[in-house]
Amino acid sequence: NAGVTQTPKFQVLKTGQSMTLQCAQDMNHEYMSWYRQDPGMGLRLIHYSVGAGITDQGEVPNGYNVSRSTTEDFPLRLLSAAPSQTSVYFCASRNDGLAGVYEQYFGPGTRLTVT
Amino acid sequence: RKEVEQDPGPFNVPEGATVAFNCTYSNSASQSFFWYRQDCRKEPKLLMSVYSSGNEDGRFTAQLNRASQYISLLIRDSKLSDSATYLCVVNEGAGGSYIPTFGRGTSLIVHP
Numbered sequence A: 001n002a003g004v005t006q007t008p009k010f011q012v013l014k015t016g017q018s019m020t021l022q023c024a025q026d027m028n029h030e031y032m033s034w035y036r037q038d039p040g041m042g043l044r045l046i047h048y049s050v051g052a053g054i055t056d057q058g059e060v061p062n063g064y065n066v067s068r069s070t071t072e073d074f075p076l077r078l079l080s081a082a083p084s085q086t087s088v089y090f091c092a093s094r095n096d097g098l099a100g101v102y103e104q105y106f107g108p109g110t111r112l113t114v115t
Numbered sequence B: 001r002k003e004v005e006q007d008p009g010p011f012n013v014p015e016g017a018t019v020a021f022n023c024t025y026s027n028s029a030s031q032s033f034f035w036y037r038q039d040c041r042k043e044p045k046l047l048m049s050v051y052s053s054g055n056e057d058g059r060f061t062a063q064l065n066r067a068s069q070y071i072s073l074l075i076r077d078s079k080l081s082d083s084a085t086y087l088c089v090v091n092e093g094a095g096g097s098y099i100p101t102f103g104r105g106t107s108l109i110v111h112p
Helices: none
Strands: A004-007 A010-013 A019-025 A031-038 A042-051 A054-057 A064-066 A076-078 A087-094 A104-106 A110-114 B004-006 B011-014 B019-025 B032-038 B044-050 B055-057 B060-065 B070-075 B084-091 B100-102 B106-111
Touching: A004 A087, A010 A019, A019 A031, A019 A087, A042 A064, A042 B100, A104 B044, B004 B084, B011 B019, B019 B084, B019 B106, B032 B060, B032 B070, B044 B055, B044 B060, B044 B070, B070 B084
Parallel strands: A010 A110, B011 B106
Antiparallel strands: A004 A019, A019 A076, A031 A042, A031 A087, A042 A054, A064 A076, A087 A104, A087 A110, B004 B019, B019 B070, B032 B044, B032 B084, B055 B060, B060 B070, B084 B100, B084 B106
């Protein structure tokens, strides 16, 4: 299993540009989520999905869109990039907790700089 | 915003030392608790869940104090490879309503 994969690993955007961060998982997890991590701020939840066709907002959703057309994929779209969106973005999927442990598996991250 | 607070450190300890981190949370309805480990410029990975009765995994012991609303992580016989940031994670919901809140992390540096 590849686990959770993210592309690209690095990206530089100009203010106002749009782009899509890709995330895929091959563990058949229903729950997926997007976080951003900024120095001194910890991980903050942007959007999450509890299954194909279902998405919801997290703590910091403004400026981002998501869709979940398949179980495997959960792309994050930046509509009009702003310097405040410079961050490291992590995608995660979560198991179903059958063993009583809810473990999130994170992708390797995308380092985004907006100039 | 529901708060999860950690001392950012860094905790700078020699090999073989015992070190403990605490994490406090503000939401008394929180249901489940975890410690994650994050190496520099890498993704977080689950270290251990924290159960009400406390739990141990090798050199690592996690405890939960619901009355005082904190969880702790104890690392015994520290190794150089334990150097990382340790993230406290608190979840309000149970099962399918899992929406976790991450602490900002505690940095541990183990030196020879």
